[in-house]
Amino acid sequence: SQKIEQNSEALNIQEGKTATLTCNYTNYSPAYLQWYRQDPGRGPVFLLLIRENEKEKRKERLKVTFDTTLKQSLFHITASQPADSATYLCALGGDALQGAQKLVFGQGTRLTINP
Amino acid sequence: DAGITQSPRHKVTETGTPVTLRCHQTENHRYMYWYRQDPGHGLRLIHYSYGVKDTDKGEVSDGYSVSRSKTEDFLLTLESATSSQTSVYFCAISEQTRETQYFGPGTRLLVL
Numbered sequence: 002s003q004k005i006e007q008n009s010e011a012l013n014i015q016e017g018k019t020a021t022l023t024c025n026y027t028n029y030s031p032a033y034l035q036w037y038r039q040d041p042g043r044g045p046v047f048l049l050l051i052r053e054n055e056k057e058k059r060k061e062r063l064k065v066t067f068d069t070t071l072k073q074s075l076f077h078i079t080a081s082q083p084a085d086s087a088t089y090l091c092a093l094g095g096d097a098l099q100g101a102q103k104l105v106f107g108q109g110t111r112l113t114i115n116p
Numbered sequence: 117d118a119g120i121t122q123s124p125r126h127k128v129t130e131t132g133t134p135v136t137l138r139c140h141q142t143e144n145h146r147y148m149y150w151y152r153q154d155p156g157h158g159l160r161l162i163h164y165s166y167g168v169k170d171t172d173k174g175e176v177s178d179g180y181s182v183s184r185s186k187t188e189d190f191l192l193t194l195e196s197a198t199s200s201q202t203s204v205y206f207c208a209i210s211e212q213t214r215e216t217q218y219f220g221p222g223t224r225l226l227v228l
Contacts, residue, residue, distance in 0.1 A: 005158075033215060044120075044206050044219030045159070090158065094215055099166035101147045102215050103174065108158040 003029045005107040007091060013113045014081050022076040022110045024091035029105070032095025034067055034074050039088045039109065049076075053095075081114045088112070119143045120220035122207050128226045135194040137223050139207030141187075147210045148190040149174075149217065150182060152203040159206065165190055197227045 008023035024034070033052045037045035051058045051067045051074070058065045064077040078085050088111045092104040119142035129135050139148060150162040161174030163182040171182050179201060181193045194201055204224050208217040 035215065042222075044208075044222050047216045047218070050215060092159075098172060099170065100212055101149070101164045101166045101172075102210055102217065103161060103164070104159075104217065105175075106151075106159040108156055 003027070003093070003105055005029075005091065005093060005105060007089075007107040007110045009110055010108070011111045011113070013115060016081060016083060016114050016116050018081055020078040020081045020085070020112055020114070022089055022091075022112065024074040024076070024107055026072050026093055029072075029093055030069075030095070031093035033093075034065075035092045035094060035104070036063075036065060036074075036076050037090040037092060039090060041088075045090055048089075078112075083114045083116055086112060086114050120207060120209060120218060122205075122220040122223050124223060125221065126224045128228065129197050130228050131198055132196050135197050135225065135227075137192045137205055137207075137225070139190040139192070139220060141190075141209050143209060143211075143218070144187060145209040145218075146187075146212045148184065149208040149210075150180070150190065150192045151206045151208065152176065152201075153206060153222075154203050162192065162205075197225075199227050201225065202227045 005026045014020045035050045036048045039045040062079045066075045088109040090109045091107045096103045123138045149164040151159040160176045165171045165184045207220040210217045
C-alpha cells in the first residue's frame with residue numbers, strides 16, 4: 002500500500018537558520034507533490050506544488066525539491082522566523098477520478114522556530 | 117478559509133447517535149472532499165464529490181455517508197457514531213483542472 006513518511010514529528014530550529022523538512026514515499030508514482038501549512042485549530046493552507054518533471058520550485062523564502070528516483074521531497078524555509086512555526090504536511094497527488102484530486106497526506110512535521 | 121464554512125465547529129455526541137456535519141462553500145467549485153485528521157495518521161480521505169449528486173468513496177469510508185444536493189453544500193453523515201469516529205473533520209474544495217485544495221476550518225467531533 003502507499004506510504005508517506007515525513008522525517009520527524011517535530012523539528013526545532015534557531016531563528017535565521019534554514020529549516021529542512023523531508024517527505025519520503027513508497028509504492029506510489031505521484032504526478033505531483035504539494036506542501037501545506039497547518040496552524041493549530043485551523044485547516045491546512047496550500048503553499049507549493051511541484052510536478053514529477055520538475056526538480057525544484059521556489060516561492061519567496063520557500064524551496065521545494067522533488068526527486069522521483071529517491072522518492073523524496075525536501076522542503077526548505079530559509080531565513081526562518083518564529084512566524085514560520087506550524088505543522089507542515091506533504092501530499093502526493095495524481096490519482097484523479099472524475100477529475101477529483103485524491104491526495105494522500107503525510108502525518109506532518111511540527112516545526113518550531115526559536116527566537 | 118477560501119469561502120468555506122463548516123458546521124458545527126464542535127460537537128459532543130453519544131455512541132449510536134446519528135451525526136451530520138455540513139460543509140458550505142461560496143466559491144462555486146466543482147469538487148468537494150471530506151477528510152478526517154487523527155494523530156499519527158495525517159489527513160485521510162473519507163468521501164469526495166465531483167458534482168451535484170455525484171459522490172464516491174475515499175480511503176476510510178466505512179461508517180460514513182455523504183450527500184450533495186447543491187453545488188455549495190456537502191454533507192457528511194455518521195449513521196451511528198462510534199468512539200473510533202472521534203476526530204477532527206475537514207472539508208476541502210478544488211476547482212476543475214486545478215490540483216490545489218482549499219480547506220475549511222474543521223469540525224472537532226467527540227463521540228462518548
